[in-house]
Amino acid sequence: xxxxxxxxxxxxxxxxxxxxxxxxxxxxxxxxxxxxxxxxxxxxxxxxxxxxxxxxxxxxxxxxxxxxxxxxxxxxxxxxxxxxxxxxxxxxxxxxxxxxxxxxxxxxxxxxxxxxxxxxxxxxxxxxxxxxxxxxxxxxxxxxxxxxxxxxxxxxxxxxxxxxxxxxxxxxxxxxxxxxxxxxxxxxxxxxxxxxxxxxxxxxxxxxxxxxxxxxxxxxxxxxxxxxxxxxxxxxxxxxxxxxxxxxxxxxxxxxxxxxxxxxxxx
Amino acid sequence: xxxxxxxxxxxxxxxxxxxxxxxxxxxxxxxxxxxxxxxxxxxxxxxxxxxxxxxxxxxxxxxxxxxxxxxxxxxxxxxxxxxxxxxxxxxxxxxxxxxxxxxxxxxxxxxxxxxxxxxxxxxxxxxxxxxxxxxxxxxxxxxxxxxxxxxxxxxxxxxxxxxxxxxx
Numbered sequence: 515x516x517x518x519x520x521x522x523x524x525x526x527x528x529x530x531x532x533x534x535x536x537x538x539x540x541x542x543x544x545x546x547x548x549x550x551x552x553x554x555x556x557x558x559x560x561x562x563x564x565x566x567x568x569x570x571x572x573x574x575x576x577x578x579x580x581x582x583x584x585x586x587x588x589x590x591x592x593x594x595x596x597x598x599x600x601x602x603x604x605x606x607x608x609x610x611x612x613x614x615x616x617x618x619x620x621x622x623x624x625x626x627x628x629x630x631x632x633x634x635x636x637x638x639x640x641x642x643x644x645x646x647x648x649x650x651x652x653x654x655x656x657x658x659x660x661x662x663x664x665x666x667x668x669x670x671x672x673x674x675x676x677x678x679x680x681x682x683x684x685x686x687x688x689x690x691x692x693x694x695x696x697x698x699x700x701x702x703x704x705x706x707x708x709x710x711x712x713x714x715x716x717x718x719x720x721x722x723x724x725x726x727x728x729x730x731x732x733x734x735x736x737x738x739x740x741x742x743x744x745x746x747x748x749x750x751x752x753x754x755x756x757x758x759x760x761x762x763x764x765x766x767x768x769x770x771x772x773x774x775x776x777x778x779x780x781x
Numbered sequence: 782x783x784x785x786x787x788x789x790x791x792x793x794x795x796x797x798x799x800x801x802x803x804x805x806x807x808x809x810x811x812x813x814x815x816x817x818x819x820x821x822x823x824x825x826x827x828x829x830x831x832x833x834x835x836x837x838x839x840x841x842x843x844x845x846x847x848x849x850x851x852x853x854x855x856x857x858x859x860x861x862x863x864x865x866x867x868x869x870x871x872x873x874x875x876x877x878x879x880x881x882x883x884x885x886x887x888x889x890x891x892x893x894x895x896x897x898x899x900x901x902x903x904x905x906x907x908x909x910x911x912x913x914x915x916x917x918x919x920x921x922x923x924x925x926x927x928x929x930x931x932x933x934x935x936x937x938x939x940x941x942x943x944x945x946x947x948x949x
Contacts, residue, residue, distance in 0.1 A: 667787040667858025668822075669838060683785060687822035687838050694854030695819060 599723040604752040655739040655781040659730040660772050672768035674776050720747045739781035750775040785836040786942045792865035793873040794844030797898040800925035802839050805935045810926050817843045827939040835939040848880040861892050868897040868908050895919045901926050
């Protein structure tokens, strides 16, 4: 028996318990390694913990992150007020329109209830003649020209026109001057000039934050036509302001967009 | 490249703002004085090169002795100002330095060209002495009647604004 064999026997006697213990640890490590490497096994162990943490996080968001998020949003809105207003304008406009339309419908229903059956029959038969329909069709509003104008400078950004008229850049300047004058004259900074009438033509003005849109119409400009026109304007403006750099877009691309939106529109 | 720029032309009553614009846009002059009311807008395209043009949208404001009474909305978004005075009437340039300070506060950073008009009515040497004495500096001395320096004024301004636009 060599010296080394003797030492090994001595080691086995002295560290018998430790070797069992080390074996157990090695076994556990193997198990742990297999759990870590096996996605399913690992997931069954970890998922409940993560879910629990997430649930806790959800409930604690308002108290922990709430003030930080609110402060960050406030600063961002303050910094980019114009952009926020510009983005909100078409959405708010549509909401207000829907609300008003709903209220008018309710009012109309109330009036209908007040009218007698005889009154209503008379009104239906009296108005819905073929002759009246033809007259209504002939008198319908037609879009002649659409101008997208910078609100402050009055400079023309883009336009769409059915027929060639006098210089659009000068019209834009004059409209801006008239608009500013009327708005100043009444001292109401938050109110906008909305309509200019001259005999057979009407100019509908829709103000936004940096721009306003002037639509020149011929024919009978009814409330129904106004309603449809506003939908077209809001739709256009929503598309127009979608890109971050919309205020520096070249006129040609906006002209095309205007033509697409207003070109085949029926009011 | 085509760009459009808004230019506001202002000054006291009867200094020849409308006449200056008419000389530049239509190359004409009339002795019949008509008071401008409110604002009149005129456009003139200035060709800087074969490819580059500048549309000057000229806002001809009604004359006023008190510059602070000019509506803010008329000055909004302007790219340049032309302050016109009548070289033959000292009352139209006595308050010029104060007026320019007030304007600078309202339209910060916007270039202002100071123009003494009606040089056909006075000897230039005498005028320069008077203006120097009152420490009034000017950019152009023009005559809408003879057309002297009128085109220079608007064309130089157009060039300057085009250069500014290129820098942006």
